[in-house]
Amino acid sequence: MDTNPPYLTDKSINAFIGLALAEDIGLGDHSSLGSIPEFSTNQAHLISNSDGLIAGIELAKKIFEYADDGLTLEFFKEDGDLIENGDIAFNVTGNSRSILSAERLVLNCMQRMSAIATYTNYLCSLISGTHTKLLDTRKTTPLFRLPEKWAVLIGGGINHRFGLYDMIMLKDNHIDFAGGIKKAITGMLTYLEHNNLELDIEIEVRSLAELDEVLKVGYVKRILLDNMLPSDIRKAVQMIGGSFETEASGGITESNISEIAEAGPDYISVGALTHSYKSMDMSIKAV
Secondary structure (H helix, E strand, O other), X not given: OOOOOOOOOHHHHHHHHHHHHHHHHOOOOHHHHHHOOOOOEEEEEEEEOOOEEOOOHHHHHHXXXXXXXXXXXXXXXXXXXXXXXXXXXXXXXXXXXXXXXXXXXXXXXXXXXXXXXXXXXXXXXXXXXXXXXXXXXXXXXXXXXXXXXXXXXXXXXXXXXXXXXXXEEEOHHHHHHHOOHHHHHHHHHHHHHHOOOOOOEEEEEOOHHHHXXXXXXXXXXXXXXXXXXXXXXXXXXXXXXXXXXXXXXXOOOOOOHHHXXXXXXXXXXXXXXXXXXXXXXXXXXXX
16 A cells, blocks of 8 residues: 555645635634633544444544644544444544534544545455455545545555646547547657656557557557456457556446456556445544
8 A cells, every 4th residue: 555645745634624624614613612611621532333444543633733732632543443333433632612623524534534445445355366456536526535545545445646637647538639549649748758747648448449559559558448348358458468557447336346357457446436435424422
């Protein structure tokens, strides 16, 4: 697992937290300001109301510290640990207003991240007997991509590109708009050279005929096999013969992911990891 992806820095995490807290608190947490004395202190804990893989522990720590560095945290779980209904993940002690101001953001992140990590871990288990690795996609919630992709890592998956800027992916529309596979690749090579950029190129193919075109041109790192049957994926992997990385994508489900992995691609990308999860049930309660 890539534990230090380039997007996961203190700067990027704090930027996310700052925007998220500003969205929630706005001009002030009036409910707490009006009902709780300024210097009141209390303790609360996060309790899981369901089973799964927990994720977001490190982010929760950073959120509470951002909200009030005087808060004290005691953790009983780490990111990636199994958690069961009724388990307590952590205690937080300190200023009551600060705890309440950060509470919802912590829950929003951890409920979603834990669901993603749990599902990622499950799909990884379905392909564990193969060499194929599980990838996420850019099908993420706007402005919530950082926690979602972080959760995929915690669940045992691998991050695909973070955005449009850190890897070249020539998909069907790029190819069609460019006028074909050869024009799309050669145009991209010219662009990268003129702009002094060193970025990996991935290209999508929709058929074995398109794959043959790519193999004649070359200059890519990875070939995405889009919506292909396992039998065609197996043929494609044989045609490529290890010259380029391979990625299967499109129409991947729990029922067919094992068969697709057994066809031999290096990677399988699944958008459902970050666009179709159901948040895990958790709550933060006063002790």
